Every structure is written in C-alpha cells, then in structure tokens.
Amino acid sequence: MNQMTTTTSAVPPQPAAGNADEPAGPGLAARIDGLQRLVDLGTGRIxxxxxxxxxxxxxxxxxxxxLSGDHTVVTLAGGTGSGKSSLFNAVCGLDLSPTGMRRPMTSKAHACVWGLDGAGPLLDWLQVDKRHRYARASALEPEGGRNGAESGSLQGLVLIDLPDHDSIAEMHRAEVDRFVGVADLLVWVVDPQKYADAALHRNYIVPFARHAGVTLIVLNQVDRLQEEEIDECVSDLRRLLEAEGLADPRIVTTSTVAEGGVAGFREVLADTVAARRARAQRLAVDIDRLVARFADQRAVTEPPSMIDERRAAELADALTDAAGVPAVAEAMESAYELRAVDYVGWPVAKLAARLRSDPLRKMRLTELRDELRGAFTGPVGAQQGDVDNALQGIADDVVTGLPPAWARSVRAAGRSHAAELPEALGDSLKDTLPAFNQVPRWWWLVKTWQYFLVLIAALALIWIALLVAYGVLGISEQPPDLVGNPGLIPYVTVLLACVLGMGALTSSACRNVIALSSARHGERMELHMRERIAEVAEQKVLYPVADELRAYARFQAEADRLLGSSGS
Structure with missing residues (x-):
C-alpha cells in the first residue's frame, strides 16, 4: 500500500472525456443549462x-x-463507534484510518484510490489532505485483499472515510457536511445499537431522502447479533428509513471481523464503479431536489403577455391629467385667439385699445407664450405625486395568479421609470407646441386687407380735411375741384364710414371663424399631446411590464420543463 504522491497541478483541470457508460450525461447537461436559465431569469426577482x-x-x-468521470467518489459516514473506519480499512486491505471508540478518532478525511490516472485533480477538488491520500494499484497488489475480496474489481473507486457526524468538534461536522454535499455515492454506516440515532436521521437521512438512488445504508457489526436478530434489525431499520421518506432503501450488512463479512459491500461498490453512473445520478438527484423548490416560484395558469388596452387607456388618461394637458390645451386655444388678433384684428380698434392704456392687455400674449414654452422646459413637467397616483395599481390585473415574488417584480417594473416620467412628460408636451412664427396664410391676407382699408380710411380723412380747408375755409382762391368743392364732404364721409364699417365687419367675421377654428385647434393639440403621452406611457411603463411578463413566461416554461423531466 503506497501513499499517493500526486501533487496539485497549477493547470486547471480539463473536462473529462465522454463516457459511453454514463447515459444520463446529455440529459444532465440540458438540465444544467435549464437551471442556469432559471437563475438568469430569476436573478433579482425570486x-x-x-x-x-x-x-x-x-x-x-x-x-x-x-473532473475524472472514470472515478466514483464514495463517502463512508457514520457516528462514533459505528465502525466506519474499520470498514474502510477492511475494504482497502490495510489499516489506513485510525479506529477506536473514543471521540473522535478520524479527524481528517482519508481517501483510498483504485486507479491513479486523473485522481489527483479530483482529490484536490475534494480538498483531501495529501498526507491522507492512499493508492491501490492492482498490478502491485496480491490476488485478494482482506476477507478474500479481489481489489482489482474496484478500479476507479475513490473511497473516503469521514470524521464522525456526531463529533464534539465543529470542524469535524463541517467536514462531514461538505463531503456529503459532493459525494457520488453516500454510504451511511450504522451499528445495531445506534441505527436509530436521532442526529443521523434528523440531520442527514430526512434532508437527503430524495437521494435514495445514490444512498447506501450499511448495518455494520452484525457479528454481535444472532442470525434471526439480523433480519429483525434490518426490517426495523428499513421501516424507519421508509417512514422518513427514503424510498426503497438499499441496506447491506457487514462485519469487519467475520470471514467474508464485507464481501457484499465490496460487491455493491464494484457494481457502482463499473456502471460509472453514480456521478451523473448524484447530480441529477441534486438537480431534482433543487428544481422541486422552483415549483413555488411559478403559477399553474398561463400569465398575460401585457397590460390590457383598457388599463393602458386609463393610464394614458391619468398621465394626461397629471401633466395638465386640458389646461395646456385651453391655454393654447387662448394663445391661438390672441395671436390671431395680431393679424385679423381691426387696427383702428387696436389703436383705440392702446389709447386706453391697459397694461394687462399688452402683457397677456407675452405671458401666455412664456408660460407655454417654459412650463415644460424644467426638470418637472408633472408633479411626482400625480404621476405616482397614475401608476397606482397599473399591474394589478396582470399579476393576478402570479407567484408573490414575480408579482412584486412585475409591479416594480411598472414603476421602474417613475422618477423619469415627469421630465419625459414635460419633454413630450414641449415638442407638441407649435412655433409662434407659423400662422395660417389667410391671416396674412386678412391683415393685408385690413391695412389696405386703414390706408383708404386715412386717405378719406385727409380728403375731408382738405375739403374743409379749401372748400369751407377758402385758404386758396382757386383750389382743384376735388378739394375745393364742399359738397363732396358728405360723400367722402360716407366713404370713410363704409371703410371703417367694412374693417370692423371683417374683423368681427374673422373673429367668429377663429373662435371656431381655435376650438378645433385646441382639440387637435390635446389629441396630439395625448398621443405623445401614450407613447411615453408605453416606453416607460407598459413595455417594462411586458418585458417582465415575458421573462416570467420564459421562467415558467423552463421551470415546467425541468419539473416535468424530474417527475416532480
């Protein structure tokens, strides 16, 4: 028996070559990929x-x-006095692990390997101390080991003797827990006196009940029992294990002092090593156990893919009110009318209004312009509180039936851009405001017509003044007939009155047309603003919720597939 001299390599271990005797490999790889997708989809959510x-x-x-797929890692675990170290030595053929009844005896894991090729990196990964590594090279061994068993049949076995699971040393229990979590085959060694040990069953048998396929129970020290007592003890142990959820438990009886007392155990080990399935089976069982926990993270019913149109319309309406769109549309309607006055208003009436010196009247248009252009240029286009109220309950309909964790995630997605919404709403409204230097072409035609009438009225006034000066006052002895005939004054006055009346009527008619068109203008602008706000709602609220629902749908499909493949 030689101590292993394999040293830890600085080169990372390479993937083991594929093994035709491990049929679970492709399915196992697919399930591992599925678990990775569940992790990716569930991160930050479940x-x-x-x-x-x-x-x-x-x-x-x-x-x-x-690591090596040609080696099967088998751990011998048990309580103090169960004889696992003696069993380890009996299988190995030499006294490699210390034995005794005091607590504890085995303080470090001991490993015996049959077949060195590829075992070094595996033992490094298992963190087995190099001082406690032993190798069995069948070519150098005698024909039979202790109890007459043939060692060559165990080629590929990595047998590990663990400290006592009930050790008073915390580090020993931690060592057992670590190896129990990575072993390909779990072997629990019990004795006739303490096979019902509460610590073993509570801490290991019950939590690993799903691992029945990769668990072996060894009832050791049966040499202390009568022949009929052995069957009774095995039956009682089986009943206890089945009651704790270990389905169809495999139980082997051994004795390290009787001739051929470990032959049955060695035969099980030989069959396990020869099958080369324990590694994949252990990982598959671990995956099954973990996948079962994902059952609570998905719903049975098919989730919706997005928020329905009714709720989306309600959100758009609420954000429209939060942004003050009706007030903005009304202000724009007023601004439209005031802007029109500059073009279609009767200049004579505007001159008379200016003579009354109404400063508020002069400031009104400028204020509206500044308010409309400046209301949405700051960081806040709507109050945060109003936006929060609009988002309240937006995802209530779609989270019905979702698991709590995913329901919270979908709701959070609906509010993920809440802080950005006020500014986004303001930007969208600012972009809808028309430029003030763009006016309808007919306004210019009316303005030209009005100033033409003003010109006629001014000429008529000058004409009347000349008629009075030359025709009535006689400041010139021979004035021209057009300015010297006082009889023309009534006709020119009528012309002046007609021009003034025509200008007033034109202004009044245009105001009526503008009043109607300004209402339509306000409606169009409000509709345009609502459309822009609906776009913002889609980008900032509806799309994130839809993305989260799609992520959940992929998560549920993957979980269902894994649960179906595990039979959960």
Whole structure:
C-alpha cells in the first residue's frame, strides 16, 4: 500500500472525456443549462436563497463534470463507534484510518484510490489532505485483499472515510457536511445499537431522502447479533428509513471481523464503479431536489403577455391629467385667439385699445407664450405625486395568479421609470407646441386687407380735411375741384364710414371663424399631446411590464420543463 504522491497541478483541470457508460450525461447537461436559465431569469426577482443554492449547485456540477468521470467518489459516514473506519480499512486491505471508540478518532478525511490516472485533480477538488491520500494499484497488489475480496474489481473507486457526524468538534461536522454535499455515492454506516440515532436521521437521512438512488445504508457489526436478530434489525431499520421518506432503501450488512463479512459491500461498490453512473445520478438527484423548490416560484395558469388596452387607456388618461394637458390645451386655444388678433384684428380698434392704456392687455400674449414654452422646459413637467397616483395599481390585473415574488417584480417594473416620467412628460408636451412664427396664410391676407382699408380710411380723412380747408375755409382762391368743392364732404364721409364699417365687419367675421377654428385647434393639440403621452406611457411603463411578463413566461416554461423531466 503506497501513499499517493500526486501533487496539485497549477493547470486547471480539463473536462473529462465522454463516457459511453454514463447515459444520463446529455440529459444532465440540458438540465444544467435549464437551471442556469432559471437563475438568469430569476436573478433579482425570486428567493435569493434559492438562487444562491442553485448557483452553488451549478458551480459544483460544472467542476465535478470537468473532473475524472472514470472515478466514483464514495463517502463512508457514520457516528462514533459505528465502525466506519474499520470498514474502510477492511475494504482497502490495510489499516489506513485510525479506529477506536473514543471521540473522535478520524479527524481528517482519508481517501483510498483504485486507479491513479486523473485522481489527483479530483482529490484536490475534494480538498483531501495529501498526507491522507492512499493508492491501490492492482498490478502491485496480491490476488485478494482482506476477507478474500479481489481489489482489482474496484478500479476507479475513490473511497473516503469521514470524521464522525456526531463529533464534539465543529470542524469535524463541517467536514462531514461538505463531503456529503459532493459525494457520488453516500454510504451511511450504522451499528445495531445506534441505527436509530436521532442526529443521523434528523440531520442527514430526512434532508437527503430524495437521494435514495445514490444512498447506501450499511448495518455494520452484525457479528454481535444472532442470525434471526439480523433480519429483525434490518426490517426495523428499513421501516424507519421508509417512514422518513427514503424510498426503497438499499441496506447491506457487514462485519469487519467475520470471514467474508464485507464481501457484499465490496460487491455493491464494484457494481457502482463499473456502471460509472453514480456521478451523473448524484447530480441529477441534486438537480431534482433543487428544481422541486422552483415549483413555488411559478403559477399553474398561463400569465398575460401585457397590460390590457383598457388599463393602458386609463393610464394614458391619468398621465394626461397629471401633466395638465386640458389646461395646456385651453391655454393654447387662448394663445391661438390672441395671436390671431395680431393679424385679423381691426387696427383702428387696436389703436383705440392702446389709447386706453391697459397694461394687462399688452402683457397677456407675452405671458401666455412664456408660460407655454417654459412650463415644460424644467426638470418637472408633472408633479411626482400625480404621476405616482397614475401608476397606482397599473399591474394589478396582470399579476393576478402570479407567484408573490414575480408579482412584486412585475409591479416594480411598472414603476421602474417613475422618477423619469415627469421630465419625459414635460419633454413630450414641449415638442407638441407649435412655433409662434407659423400662422395660417389667410391671416396674412386678412391683415393685408385690413391695412389696405386703414390706408383708404386715412386717405378719406385727409380728403375731408382738405375739403374743409379749401372748400369751407377758402385758404386758396382757386383750389382743384376735388378739394375745393364742399359738397363732396358728405360723400367722402360716407366713404370713410363704409371703410371703417367694412374693417370692423371683417374683423368681427374673422373673429367668429377663429373662435371656431381655435376650438378645433385646441382639440387637435390635446389629441396630439395625448398621443405623445401614450407613447411615453408605453416606453416607460407598459413595455417594462411586458418585458417582465415575458421573462416570467420564459421562467415558467423552463421551470415546467425541468419539473416535468424530474417527475416532480
């Protein structure tokens, strides 16, 4: 028996070659990929403890699959006095692990390997101390080991003797927990006196009940029992294990002092090593156990893919009110009318209004312009409180039936851009405001006509003045007939009155047309603003919710597939 001299390599272990005797490999790889997708989709959304456990399993699975597939890691675990170290020595053929009844005896994991090729990186990964690594090279061994068993049949076995699970030393229990989590085959060694040990069953048998396929129970020290007592003890142990959820438990009886007392155990080990399925089976069971925890993270019913049109319309209406669109549309309607006055208003009436010196009248248009252009240029186009109220309950309909974690995630997605919405609403409204230097072409025609009438009225006034000066006052002895005939004054006055009346009527008629068109203008602008706000609602609220619902749909499909493949 030689101590292993394999040293830790500085080169990362390479993936093990594919093995035709491991049929679960392709399915296992697909399930590992599925678990990774669940982690990617569930990160930040579901139970972080579940995600952490899944990530740890994925890491362990990846590492184990990269290591030797020709070796099967078998751990011998048990309580003080169960005889697991004696069993380890009996299988190995030499006294490699210390034995005794005091607590504890085995303080470090001991490993015996049959077949060195590829075992070094595996033992490094298992963190087995190099001082406690032993190798069995069948070519150098005698024909039979202790109890007459043939050692060559165990080629590929990595047998590990663990410290006592009930050790008073915390580090020993931690060592057992670590190896129990990575072993390909779990072997629990019990004795006739303490096979019902509460600590073993509570801490290991019950939590690993789903691992029945990769668990072996060894009832050791049966040499202390009568022949009929052995069957009774095995039956009682089986009943206890089945009651704790270990389906169809495999139980082997051994004795390290009787001739051929470990032959049955060695035969099970030989069959396990020869099948080369324990590694994949252990990982598959671990995946099954973990996938079952994802059952609570998905719903049975098919989730909606997006918020319905009614709720989307209600959101757009609420954001429209939050942004003050009706008030803005009304202000724009007033601004439209005031702007029109500059073009279609009767200049004579505007001159008379200016003579009355109404400063508010002069300031009104400028104020409206400044308010309309400046209301949405700051960081806040709507009050945050109003936006929050608009978002209240936006995802209530679509989260009905979703698991709590995903319901919270979808609701959070609906509010993920809440802080950006006021400014986004303001920007969208600012972009809808028309430029003030763009006016309808007919306004210019009316303005030209009005000033033409003003020109006629001014000429008529000058004509009347000349008629009075030359025709009535006689400031010239021979004036021209057009300015010297006082009889023309009534006719020119009538012309002046007609021009003034025509200008007033034109202004009044245009005001009526503008009053109607300004209402339509306000409606068009309000509709345009609502459309822009609906676009903002889609980008900032509806699309994030839809993305989250699609993520959940992919999560549920992947979880259902994994649960179906595991039979959960």
């Amino acid at each position: 139970d972080p403890d579940l995600l952490a456990d899944t990530t740890a399993l994925l890491t362990r699975a990846g590492e184990r699959l990269r």
